[in-house]
Amino acid sequence: MKALLFSAFVPLLALTMTAPGPVESHVATMQKATSLSVKFKVVQAGGSPQDYSLSLSRDLKMRLESPTKLWVSDGKTLSIYDKAKKLYTQGEVTKPTLLKLLQNEPTWAFSAFLDGDFAKSITSAKPGDEINQKGVVLQEVKISKPTGAVTEFYDPKMGLFRGGSFMQGTVQNFIQVSEIKVTDQSLPDTLFAWTPPAGATLNTGVTTALVYADVKPIFQQYCGKCHGNDRATKNLNTLNYEALMSSNTIRPGDSARSILVNAMRTGAMPRGGSMPKEDIDKIAQWVDDGAK
Numbered sequence: 001m002k003a004l005l006f007s008a009f010v011p012l013l014a015l016t017m018t019a020p021g022p023v024e025s026h027v028a029t030m031q032k033a034t035s036l037s038v039k040f041k042v043v044q045a046g047g048s049p050q051d052y053s054l055s056l057s058r059d060l061k062m063r064l065e066s067p068t069k070l071w072v073s074d075g076k077t078l079s080i081y082d083k084a085k086k087l088y089t090q091g092e093v094t095k096p097t098l099l100k101l102l103q104n105e106p107t108w109a110f111s112a113f114l115d116g117d118f119a120k121s122i123t124s125a126k127p128g129d130e131i132n133q134k135g136v137v138l139q140e141v142k143i144s145k146p147t148g149a150v151t152e153f154y155d156p157k158m159g160l161f162r163g164g165s166f167m168q169g170t171v172q173n174f175i176q177v178s179e180i181k182v183t184d185q186s187l188p189d190t191l192f193a194w195t196p197p198a199g200a201t202l203n204t205g206v207t208t209a210l211v212y213a214d215v216k217p218i219f220q221q222y223c224g225k226c227h228g229n230d231r232a233t234k235n236l237n238t239l240n241y242e243a244l245m246s247s248n249t250i251r252p253g254d255s256a257r258s259i260l261v262n263a264m265r266t267g268a269m270p271r272g273g274s275m276p277k278e279d280i281d282k283i284a285q286w287v288d289d290g291a292k
């Protein structure tokens, strides 16, 4: 009944954005839930869709899976497994650790499950178009926040954001939710239990992070003639570490949001040529390792 009444009022609310607006409703729905399960795809313009699944339960229990990684918290220990490298790390889980993880896209909207202050980080929320996603009518909400603008798709019937879009550098990404469940029941503990698969090794931190010297030859081969010491197109010199780091095209630790990596991933660079995916992956790994 409540849901019905609410949905009848949504056009009015969306127009005036009087409380409770979509943001407030989303936070309220997430905060009162005992568990959340979401299946979604992240689609990048020109890229293939990436499947994600996220389960959250109270007492800091979480399971998040992407095509390349798995994060599992049983409420005490957070295990992070890198599928390609077959490496995992384990550490004590705290609310700030989980929050920090979830506040990155593509899971930002769902961090409201854990974060009662979710709405406080939002500078403005304005209604956009109404869209029809496979028969479900959703309201676009254009959100500004210090970490970047996003568009969320608000589902007035469920009172929550289900999907949206965000920018990664200059590339737009869409989050398409295929399944979302919020319940007042805990999820089974088996979902939050993780044991290392056969062949996996614990990352003791001894495995050396990539350094600039490891990737410089790649820059030399594919970027140097246009972004080098003699000629630094767009003020980007990839052959000098200090100059490169001052170009603002690299976010250490975050290759997904580094303009330089995205320029290669989208095929925009190297201009007029191409390079092997392994070389792009190596540069991305270097950025994720901290770009030292």
Ligand code: HEC
Pocket: 219, 222, 223, 224, 225, 226, 227, 233, 234, 236, 238, 249, 259, 260, 263, 264, 269, 270, 271, 272, 273, 275
């Ligand atoms: C043949 C010349 C050429 C090569 C080779 C080349 N680039 Fe570029 N690059 C350009 C030009 C021209 C621009 C500016 C025009 C544009 O943005 O498309 C540019 C722009 C960029 C930008 C955007 C800079 C900004 O701040 O907007 C990045 C990042 C970049 N290149 C990275 C690379 C990387 C990484 C490589 C090597 C893998 C590479 N480029 C190879 C010519 C080149």
